[in-house]
Amino acid sequence: xxxxxxxxxxxxxxxxxxxxxxxxxxxxxxxxxxxxxxxxxxxxxxxxxxxxxxxxxxxxxxxxxxxxxxxxxxxxxxxxxxxxxxxxxxxxxxxxxxxxxxxxxxxxxxxxxxxxxxxxxxxxxxxxxxxxxxxxxxxxxxxxxxxxxxxxxxxxxxxxxxxxxxx
Amino acid sequence: xxxxxxxxxxxxxxxxxxxxxxxxxxxxxxxxxxxxxxxxxxxxxxxxxxxxxxxxxxxxxxxxxxxxxxxxxxxxxxxxxxxxxxxxxxxxxxxxxxxxxxxxxxxxxxxxxxxx
Numbered sequence: 693x694x695x696x697x698x699x700x701x702x703x704x705x706x707x708x709x710x711x712x713x714x715x716x717x718x719x720x721x722x723x724x725x726x727x728x729x730x731x732x733x734x735x736x737x738x739x740x741x742x743x744x745x746x747x748x749x750x751x752x753x754x755x756x757x758x759x760x761x762x763x764x765x766x767x768x769x770x771x772x773x774x775x776x777x778x779x780x781x782x783x784x785x786x787x788x789x790x791x792x793x794x795x796x797x798x799x800x801x802x803x804x805x806x807x808x809x810x811x812x813x814x815x816x817x818x819x820x821x822x823x824x825x826x827x828x829x830x831x832x833x834x835x836x837x838x839x840x841x842x843x844x845x846x847x848x849x850x851x852x853x854x855x856x857x858x859x
Numbered sequence: 860x861x862x863x864x865x866x867x868x869x870x871x872x873x874x875x876x877x878x879x880x881x882x883x884x885x886x887x888x889x890x891x892x893x894x895x896x897x898x899x900x901x902x903x904x905x906x907x908x909x910x911x912x913x914x915x916x917x918x919x920x921x922x923x924x925x926x927x928x929x930x931x932x933x934x935x936x937x938x939x940x941x942x943x944x945x946x947x948x949x950x951x952x953x954x955x956x957x958x959x960x961x962x963x964x965x966x967x968x969x970x971x972x973x974x975x
Contacts, residue, residue, distance in 0.1 A: 693959060693960070693962070693963035693966075695956075695959070698952060700948040700952065701948075702944040702945055702948060703944075705944055705947065705948070707948050707951050707952055707955070709952065709955045709956070709959070711959050711963075713962075713963060713966055714966075715966050719966065720966065723962060723965055723966065729965055732961070732965045733958055733961035733962045733964070733965045734958065736957060736961075737961070799947070801951070817959075817962075819955055821951055821955070823947055823951075849880065849883065
């Protein structure tokens with residue numbers, strides 16, 4: 693594999709990464725299309741993915757969970773927007789609780805995959821990922837930050853022995 | 860957060876700002892949304908002017924920002940959005956770099972399987 697380019701734009705919250713593989717476009721597509729092959733690369737090896745639903749049609753759902761070293765499970769889902777085998781795929785992707793209910797405090801990203809044939813039997817794959825608006829991201833960060841900061845401020849309160857929360 | 864762009868001067872300001880229980884409480888309340896200075900003043904047994912002074916100390920340390928809305932001054936705990944944006948993009952880049960490495964490995968294995 694050759695990594696061709698990585699572009700990040702903080703204003704539009706997008707990232708595009710392009711790589712070239714020494715394989716035919718059909719074989720590269722297979723790694724998206726075949727759930728057994730897909731689950732071998734989507735999650736890190738310490739958190740292998742298990743695909744439950746894999747409905748690669750517009751409006752279809754993909755659901756999977758990743759299993760951690762302690763047996764802990766992390767669920768994720770896709771909402772498939774467009775499929776054009778073997779050259780394109782677009783989906784929204786987010787996290788969920790163990791009942792498959794989407795998590796509101798984790799970002800939903802939108803990803804477009806483009807495969808193109810290159811001379812010499814190579815295939816170029818570009819992944820274009822977009823985060824939600826900065827407002828939405830800020831809100832999520834604030835939810836996390838509220839927790840962290842409330843905790844930190846509480847610790848300062850304890851240290852200074854100043855339970856002096858007025859009101 | 861705030862600390863990454865600073866010299867010791869601002870760090871001193873931040874520690875000074877957070878050394879006071881009322882000011883910590885203001886930061887805590889203004890995380891979730893704007894509060895007017897007069898609304899904040901209602902929470903503490905002190906004058907409007909005293910609360911205003913506390914807000915000014917927090918503002919100098921970059922912990923809150925203040926904006927005018929009509930006659931009210933709204934206070935908000937400051938979150939550095941550009942920092943958040945860059946961090947997110949770094950994370951997603953790392954995720955995809957790792958995925959592409961694994962993608963390549965699976966491709967190579969599938970290859971072997973096809974031509975034993």
